[in-house]
Amino acid sequence: MTNAPRSRRVVVLASGTGSTLRAVIEAARDEAFGVRIVGVVTDKDGVGALAIAREAGIPTAVVRLADFESRALWDEAVARTVATFDPDLVLLAGFMRLLGEPSLARFGGRILNTHPALLPAYPGARGVRDALAGGAKVTGCTVILVDAGVDTGPIVAQATVEVLDDDTESTLHARIKEVERGLVTRTLGRMAREGWTVTGRTVRFGTAALTPDTPPPAPQEQS
Ligand code: GAR
Numbered sequence: 001m002t003n004a005p006r007s008r009r010v011v012v013l014a015s016g017t018g019s020t021l022r023a024v025i026e027a028a029r030d031e032a033f034g035v036r037i038v039g040v041v042t043d044k045d046g047v048g049a050l051a052i053a054r055e056a057g058i059p060t061a062v063v064r065l066a067d068f069e070s071r072a073l074w075d076e077a078v079a080r081t082v083a084t085f086d087p088d089l090v091l092l093a094g095f096m097r098l099l100g101e102p103s104l105a106r107f108g109g110r111i112l113n114t115h116p117a118l119l120p121a122y123p124g125a126r127g128v129r130d131a132l133a134g135g136a137k138v139t140g141c142t143v144i145l146v147d148a149g150v151d152t153g154p155i156v157a158q159a160t161v162e163v164l165d166d167d168t169e170s171t172l173h174a175r176i177k178e179v180e181r182g183l184v185t186r187t188l189g190r191m192a193r194e195g196w197t198v199t200g201r202t203v204r205f206g207t208a209a210l211t212p213d214t215p216p217p218a219p220q221e222q223s
Contacts, residue, residue: 007036008088008192013078013095014042018049020093020114023181024188025056034193039085041078043097059085065097075100082107091188092146096125104148109198111146112191114184116176118142118158123151128173137163139172141180143187145203156196156203157187 010028012021021040028035040053040060053060061081068074079102082090092099092113099111117127119142122134131139140160147153159179163172190196195207 007031007034009038009086010035010089010091010188010192011039011041011082011085011087012037012049012053012091012093013082013099014040014047014049014093015044015096016047016049016094018047018052018094019177020181020184021049022052023185024091024093025052025058027185027189033189035089035188038087039082041081043078043095049094072100076102079103079106089188089192091184093184098150099146101148104146108147109145112156112184112188113144113146113151113153114180115142115144115151116173116180118160119144119151119155127151128176129169131163132167132169132172139163139176141176141183143184145198154198154201154203156191157183159183 012024014021024035025037027033028037037058040049040058042050042060042062043064045062045064050060050062063074063077063081065071065074068077078100082103083106087107088110090107090111092111103111115123115127117123117131118140121136122130122139124130138160140158142155143157144151144153144155161176161179190205194205197204197207
């Protein structure tokens, strides 16, 4: 018998190489981490994230935009697919599309995204390139709770990375990703184990009473 809290069910959405997904899968091998990755959803075939999930024996689904007549139908399909895994938390780990209203309606307040810049600076799909072009001396990564905007949700955690004079987008992104893997993993684990509260735009770990038998840590809005 163990006193570890019940593991939270996490679905990961990814579009890329999946190095963030791999870090989370590895952390979740320890039951005390408090996370069970119950599904991985991608928007593309043949991406690294799919191979990593399959190798780990995690159920996968691919929801391709091109298979749907409209973006709205794709948005619906993504939400429906994620829902089949019955997640407590949803993690966007390099998912390069905006989540639509159907996903926000079902999972809003418990969707995490990781972004390779220090938000609110350099939001969008080119956070690393834009930080370099903007002459930033320090950048980093940010974990946010997803809202309807582009990288505008409340900040949960951040870490910094120095920009070097000879950095290219690829060298800088590689260093950010090293830091980001740890940040995402630590943040997801804490949210799963401790819950969180959102007061205005401030996110804090911990809920009033989170015991092994409490339901998933739904965020508590405080005004
Ligand atoms: C990460 O750096 C993540 O922040 C970024 O994609 C990378 C995924 O790497 N996401 C975004 O830019 C979203 N706007 P991975 O596929 O190796 O995990």
